[in-house]
Each structure stands twice: as structure tokens, then as C-alpha cells.
Amino acid sequence: MQQLSGNLFIISAPSGAGKSTLIQALLKRYSDMRLSVSHTTRAPRAGEQDGVHYHFTTIPDFQQRIANGEFLESAEVFGNYYGTSAQAIRELLSQGIDVFLDIDWQGAQQIRAKVAGTIGIFILPPSLDALQQRLTHRATDSAEVIAKRMAQAQSEMSHAFEYDYLIINDQLEQAYNELERIVLAQRNRFSSQAHRQQALLEQLLAKAAK
Amino acid sequence: MQQLSGNLFIISAPSGAGKSTLIQALLKRYSDMRLSVSHTTRAPRAGEQDGVHYHFTTIPDFQQRIANGEFLESAEVFGNYYGTSAQAIRELLSQGIDVFLDIDWQGAQQIRAKVAGTIGIFILPPSLDALQQRLTHRATDSAEVIAKRMAQAQSEMSHAFEYDYLIINDQLEQAYNELERIVLAQRNRFSSQAHRQQALLEQLLAKAAK
Numbered sequence: 001m002q003q004l005s006g007n008l009f010i011i012s013a014p015s016g017a018g019k020s021t022l023i024q025a026l027l028k029r030y031s032d033m034r035l036s037v038s039h040t041t042r043a044p045r046a047g048e049q050d051g052v053h054y055h056f057t058t059i060p061d062f063q064q065r066i067a068n069g070e071f072l073e074s075a076e077v078f079g080n081y082y083g084t085s086a087q088a089i090r091e092l093l094s095q096g097i098d099v100f101l102d103i104d105w106q107g108a109q110q111i112r113a114k115v116a117g118t119i120g121i122f123i124l125p126p127s128l129d130a131l132q133q134r135l136t137h138r139a140t141d142s143a144e145v146i147a148k149r150m151a152q153a154q155s156e157m158s159h160a161f162e163y164d165y166l167i168i169n170d171q172l173e174q175a176y177n178e179l180e181r182i183v184l185a186q187r188n189r190f191s192s193q194a195h196r197q198q199a200l201l202e203q204l205l206a207k208a209a210k
Numbered sequence: 211m212q213q214l215s216g217n218l219f220i221i222s223a224p225s226g227a228g229k230s231t232l233i234q235a236l237l238k239r240y241s242d243m244r245l246s247v248s249h250t251t252r253a254p255r256a257g258e259q260d261g262v263h264y265h266f267t268t269i270p271d272f273q274q275r276i277a278n279g280e281f282l283e284s285a286e287v288f289g290n291y292y293g294t295s296a297q298a299i300r301e302l303l304s305q306g307i308d309v310f311l312d313i314d315w316q317g318a319q320q321i322r323a324k325v326a327g328t329i330g331i332f333i334l335p336p337s338l339d340a341l342q343q344r345l346t347h348r349a350t351d352s353a354e355v356i357a358k359r360m361a362q363a364q365s366e367m368s369h370a371f372e373y374d375y376l377i378i379n380d381q382l383e384q385a386y387n388e389l390e391r392i393v394l395a396q397r398n399r400f401s402s403q404a405h406r407q408q409a410l411l412e413q414l415l416a417k418a419a420k
Contacts, residue, residue: 122400124414157414165395166403168410178398181391185375188388190332193376200378204334204367 005195006032006093007186008115009100010108010163013123014153016134018169022123022179023100033098033183036089039065042080055085073103073110084111096196098183105159112162119186120163121179126170215405216242216303217396218325219310220318220373223333224363226344228379232333232389233310243308243393246299249275252290265295283313283320294321306406308393315369322372329396330373331389336380 013019039055050056062081074083092099125131135149169175223229249265260266272291284293302309335341345359379385
């Protein structure tokens with residue numbers, strides 16, 4: 001994928017770390033940031049809109065897209081396919097929009113292998129106890145379901161070291177501030193500025209090179 | 211140099227870009243950030259205090275320190291020596307303090323070669339015209355002196371691409387915000403968090419790895 005002016009962020013977290021809340025708060029504030037919408041073959045749930053929550057599609061269509069190499073990452077979970085289309089992301093990035101991928105460590109590994117310059121952010125709970133409380137907070141869940149979620153969360157967390165940045169979500173406002181500044185700071189990276197400030201840099205640095 | 215919990219920032223800019231103002235604003239606000247104090251053999255100017263503006267010393271002492279390998283970088287300018295002592299920086303970093311080195315591209319290259327994980331920030335003026343105006347603003351300077359400064363500024367700017375981050379100082383407040391968030395965002399880097407949040411990460415990630 002060629003160098004583009006927006007940045008591509010991979011955000012992962014165990015369930016219960018508050019990832020969605022943090023991302024939504026950022027998207028609400030910045031019109032030039034967008035969450036990537038995945039393709040899926042699973043049926044829409046109540047309230048889910050095509051093109052908003054997912055691009056809903058069929059298994060044959062999804063498999064054709066895999067064959068066409070359309071996905072940056074894809075996975076099959078309990079017979080349903082999920083994938084991230086390269087095309088949609090490329091278009092957003094070329095418009096200078098920062099794109100967030102809300103995916104797990106496996107998807108993240110696939111993306112990193114295909115796209116240079118991604119920024120990985122991992123969100124952690126402030127303790128195992130807090131995580132357990134957050135996962136237990138859903139009154140409808142059985143102890144077994146919670147134990148399973150804790151095991152899943154711990155498995156996800158064991159990949160935190162593969163990410164560039166780490167946010168401990170203890171106080172939501174503090175965690176939000178950290179996420180915001182990490183995301184905004186990337187716009188000052190030399191590679192980003194080379195796109196955003198191309199004319200200025202040509203003036204300042206080309207003349208300077210004489 | 212071993213991994214430490216503070217971050218080491220190299221800040222460079224052409225004269226007139228507003229670097230000192232930006233750094234001072236940051237230091238005023240954060241007690242856990244510090245500007246590295248260089249050693250020099252030149253005589254103190256009016257108002258300069260030993261240990262605050264510089265560590266003033268003699269040429270034989272300075273040369274002995276060079277021989278001892280005490281400096282991360284050093285240079286001789288018009289018969290005077292300037293250098294950055296490794297020891298003082300190491301102590302600050304080990305206390306979790308972020309340290310700023312206000313040095314030119316040559317010093318930056320020396321530091322980068324010796325210290326892993328430095329963060330380079332280059333500050334640029336918004337245009338050559340603005341730079342010329344800022345350098346001309348000192349009424350006491352002759353046209354010749356200004357032309358010499360412009361040439362020097364352009365030579366410095368030709369190394370901007372060697373830095374990790376680029377800040378265009380057009381509006382001071384905006385430039386300050388960008389500097390602040392770049393500096394603070396580094397504290398969320400996995401390598402920084404591994405020090406700052408060691409106990410928590412051991413709890414979360416060690417258990418997760420089981």
C-alpha cells in the first residue's frame with residue numbers, strides 16, 4: 001500500500017477494557033477520524049445497519065473477495081467470516097482521514113504483515129480484579145461464561161507486547177486523553193508531515209539543500 | 211545506555227523557529243521534564259549561572275572528560291568546547307524524568323549513534339519569509355549577519371528529515387500543543403510503560419501467558 005496522508009491505527013484490547021467507549025469518544029470529536037467497517041457473513045442483529053456496523057454479505061461473495069485479495073485481514077469464527085477490505089481503507093487514508101481498526105491480535109498480525117507504518121495501540125484494564133468485575137457486570141452472564149471471557153481476555157492480553165502503545169484504562173478521561181494524544185501526535189511524524197505539509201517542506205527543505 | 215523510564219528528546223530547529231520558547235513553556239508546566247545542561251569552556255555571559263545555563267569549565271578539564279568518554283556528544287565552535295554529559299542525563303532518566311537536548315543536527319547525529327530510543331523533534335518556521343522576518347526582528351543585526359543566519363538556518367533545516375517528528379511553528383499555541391502531545395504520547399510507548407507500569411504488566415501479562 002502506498003504512503004498516504006491519513007494514519008492507520010490498530011486498536012486491540014481484551015473484552016471489558018473499554019475499547020469501544022474510547023474509540024467512540026474520539027470519533028465523536030474528530031470528523032477526520034473513522035472506524036473501519038468490516039465485512040461479515042453473519043446475520044445482522046437487531047439495530048445493526050448495513051454499511052454502518054458491518055457490510056453484510058453472503059459466504060460466496062465473501063469467498064470471492066478473499067480470492068480477489070480484497071481483504072487486509074480475515075477470519076472465520078464459528079462458521080461466520082469477518083474481514084477488512086483494503087479498498088475502503090485506502091480511500092479514507094488518501095483523503096487524510098485517520099482510520100481505526102478494531103480487531104484482535106490475530107487480525108493485527110495479518111495487517112502488520114501487509115501494511116507498513118500502522119500504529120498499534122493496546123488497551124488494558126487497571127487490574128485483573130477490575131477486569132473480572134467489568135466482565136461480571138453483565139448480570140445475565142453465567143459464572144462459566146465469565147470464566148471463559150476471562151481466559152479469552154488473558155489470551156488477548158498476552159499479545160500486548162506486539163503493539164506500539166499501551167493505555168491503562170483506569171480513569172476513562174485519562175485514558176481518553178492518552179488515546180487522543182497518541183493519535184494526534186502521529187500527524188507530526190515526519191512521514192505524515194511530508195504529505196500534509198508537502199508544499200511548505202519543498203520550499204523550506206529544497207531551498208535549504210542547495 | 212540501558213533502558214530507563216524517562217524519555218530522551220532531541221530538539222533541533224533553525225534559529226528563529228521558536229524552539230526555546232516552546233521548550234520553556236513545556237518545562238514550566240511539567241516538573242518531570244528537564245532541559246539538559248551542557249558543559250562549555252566559553253566564559254559565562256552576563257546573567258548566566260553555572261549549573262543552570264551551562265556547566266562552565268576549563269579546556270583541560272573538558273579535554274579530560276572527552277578522554278574519559280563522559281560526553282554523549284561534543285563539538286568545538288570558534289575555539290570553545292560544548293558537550294553533553296552522559297551521567298547527568300542517565301540520572302534524570304532513571305528517575306522517570308523526560309530530558310530535552312537542545313542541540314543542532316550534528317550533535318543529534320552523535321547522540322543517535324550512541325543512545326537507542328531517542329525521540330527527535332524538528333521545529334520549522336511556517337515559511338522562509340517568516341523566518342527572515344523573525345531573524346531580522348533583532349534591530350541590532352546587520353544585513354550581512356541576517357544573510358549569514360538565513361544560510362545557517364537553511365543548512366540546519368536540510369537535516370529535518372533525520373528527525374522523527376516535525377512541528378511547524380506558525381501559531382505558537384498550536385505548536386506548543388503539538389510538542390506537548392508528542393512528548394506525553396511517548397510515555398504510552400510499550401517500552402516506557404514496561405517501566406512505568408511494571409507491576410501491573412507482570413500481573414496482567416504474566417498471568418495471561420500461563
